[in-house]
Amino acid sequence: MFSKQAITIAQQIDQLKTRGLAISNEAIATAYLSNISYYRLGEYWYVMQSDKKNHIFKPNSNFTDVVALYNFDAKLRILLFEVIEKIEISLRTKLIYHLSHEIDPWWFQNFTLFTDSMALVKTLAKLEEELSRTKDVTIKNHKKKHREDLRFPPAWKSLEQTSFGALSKLYGNLKPTVKSKDTIAKELGAVNHTYLPSWLQSIAQIRNFCAHHSRLWNRNLPGAPKLLSKPPNAWVLDVPKQHEFQKLYTHMCLMKYMLNVIQPNNDFTQQLDNLFSTYPNVDPHALGMKPNWQQEPLWK
Template identity: 30%
Template sequence: MVHYTKPHLTVIDQVALLQRRGLGVTDAAAAERALSRIGYYRLSGYWYPMRRPNPRGGRQDDFLAQAAFVDAVDLYVFDKKLRLLFLDAIERLEVALRVAVALQLGAYDPWFHRDPSKLDAKFTTADGRTGRSKHDEWLSRLDASVGRSKEEFVRHFQSRYTSELPIWIAIELWDFGLLSHFVSGMALRDRDRIAGQMGLPRSSLLTSWVRAINDLRNICAHHGRLWNRVFISTPSLPRVGEIPSLDHLRNIQVTKLYAVAAVLRQMLLAINPGSQWHDRLKIHLQTFPQSPLLHMSSTGFPLDWERLDLWN
């Protein structure tokens, strides 16, 4: 551990530093505009693979001979459009999952989501240190969301009724994080029914996949890099033969983007079989920057993935 001593650099100085380190910059003015618009450290994640490998691990500061600034910018733009594609698919899943939960649980009780006796014991049992359960924390987040809401339907309800919002109204205020945590906290019987509606044979797959997709959604919403990222939350794999179109996941690196893309595609097949999202994904991936130093395989997409049954 040492004290940070690197100086502040102007955009002009940043371009000069990159050039001294060997990054090809054919248009300095365009590079300055890109750095002013995107930022040095955001772009650094995209030119990192162009740096010389360090024999002791990681990368050196100097760049490989074919490294070009424009390729890093093109990769950033590619990744931005990729995030938008995934946000579109995730929105479809999120809305469908909200509707399924509201229809099923609302039929039992309009305030089902507030009743700990109807939920999984792991979700509702108080922590010995805090005295609060995961459900208590979840309700606090929900109530804070309701309190902040400026939605007309919330104000209308609160102006007429003394009750809490019923689940079919409250669920419209749940972000994907609240939805994901609640699905995990549902009783096994209810989770199994929702899993079936999502085309999944077991509820454990549902909770794992929704959690992984929620993490992907958060990365996209905060403009994080998808290409070359190692994901912390990974989807549980079906048993061999349980979902045959996903058996190939056992032969790939599940910590990369492809694994989440595959389970998201599988769920979309159940909730919106006519969706053309998979075709738009194929078209976009064909626009990957043509640099010998950058590889689409860094996202975990296997060779000839677009020929697999899952994507056709």
């Protein structure tokens, strides 16, 4: 039975010092622990422990290094969130545009276009929930003006209210016979519809980590995106192996690949490189970064 009791911040600091973590400025440590929980920071000092059962730190472990890792990770999430935002807006735009022209503005609630009906039911239920609680004037005015129309508002209104995860599920669930599925894949550099769904699932998952302020540094990511054997656009020469897919680098490569199509003159490489330069004590290998990754055709 779990029996640990809550301890004060002063006790937390004493416990860390007893276990071998150097804390030169207790006032600063108190300030951090007052605003960032012991448990959350523990995700960053865990790798500094030589005895993880008894929580004993390796020699020269320092609280300032824990803070640096935490701050690096926070800034990495902000950077990736901005990149993912551009991908999300592009995907949303292409789904709305191509399918509304190929089918009609209510394609997303047409069950004949989708492979998994139950999955679509869940997606539409979530969309209905989002539309019912939105404060968006466009949606409110549409419902007021078209009370007799029991359908969702058209795609260009409805899908602006839904999440990246829902968009990726809608795309992945489309039948291969829907022409727009391949069109969208080609426009995002994925050649055809067999590759893009796994890319979107990967990015949606990372977006959720960013949105919920969850650790990305040194995290093993589930899922294995399908990589193109001969990408039509610049890619990496040192292609990640299957066992490396759990590290963030592979997923960031996919983000960069799509971003290069959406916004060719982006500064993702420079921002990421600057982040590593700002925090030189952060081990790039914890993210699966390749040596000289900046020199890869993809990142140049």
